[in-house]
Amino acid sequence: MERKHDPTQWYDAEIYDSDEYISSIESPIKTIKNTKTTPNDNKHPLLDTWTLWYDDPSEKNSNDWKSSMLKVYRFSTVEDFWVLYNNLRPASLLNKRTSYSLFKEGITPDWDDNHCKNGGRWYFCLRLPNENIDDLWLNLLLGVIGSTIDSNNHICGCIVESRPKEMRLSLWTKHANNKADQMIIGNNIKKTLEYAPGISFQAFELMHNRRMYMV
Numbered sequence: 001m002e003r004k005h006d007p008t009q010w011y012d013a014e015i016y017d018s019d020e021y022i023s024s025i026e027s028p029i030k031t032i033k034n035t036k037t038t039p040n041d042n043k044h045p046l047l048d049t050w051t052l053w054y055d056d057p058s059e060k061n062s063n064d065w066k067s068s069m070l071k072v073y074r075f076s077t078v079e080d081f082w083v084l085y086n087n088l089r090p091a092s093l094l095n096k097r098t099s100y101s102l103f104k105e106g107i108t109p110d111w112d113d114n115h116c117k118n119g120g121r122w123y124f125c126l127r128l129p130n131e132n133i134d135d136l137w138l139n140l141l142l143g144v145i146g147s148t149i150d151s152n153n154h155i156c157g158c159i160v161e162s163r164p165k166e167m168r169l170s171l172w173t174k175h176a177n178n179k180a181d182q183m184i185i186g187n188n189i190k191k192t193l194e195y196a197p198g199i200s201f202q203a204f205e206l207m208h209n210r211r212m213y214m215v
Helices: 078-086 133-145 179-193
Strands: 011-015 035-037 045-055 069-077 099-104 120-127 155-162 166-173 200-203
Touching: 045 078, 045 133, 069 078, 078 133, 099 133, 120 179, 133 155, 133 166, 133 179, 166 179
Parallel strands: none
Antiparallel strands: 011 035, 011 069, 045 069, 045 099, 099 155, 120 166, 120 200, 155 166
């Protein structure tokens, strides 16, 4: 069933103060101001509200892995997505071992999150240097928030991670056991990103396995 937005809802965007979550981590964006607008402003609503997270493991508390996670920005319209993206440090310039995660509101980038624990991830790696990183990440973002990769509410979010010799892109889904749905999503990722090499799927409960599916 096709999902539709509620035309009576308020559409808002918010940049989180670092003190609200983890004050020791520097935010990757600086210039966005908090905004709240009504549908009368002619913004184009998305089907979901999304939150960008930034992870810097160098700030991790050994007793709490979530201590390295910074909640950066929330948005629910096309225009506010571009406000974020145009003020965000490019993925290609991420410090090593840091990452961006864009997840639906109410879902955290955590395997144990109730929305994620029965799911898995489609992923692929790009050896460095690679001039296509930013374009691939942008197209993945657009495919996720625009519901072109999946329109049936199977997606939790997507992640780009910087590693010493590669960049890792992944898309998290809610239900790993429905192979037909997963294969549709996997093929839609390749189509949206115009990415020819193979990509793999792993279920979170079977992370010791190399992969379950591949397209």
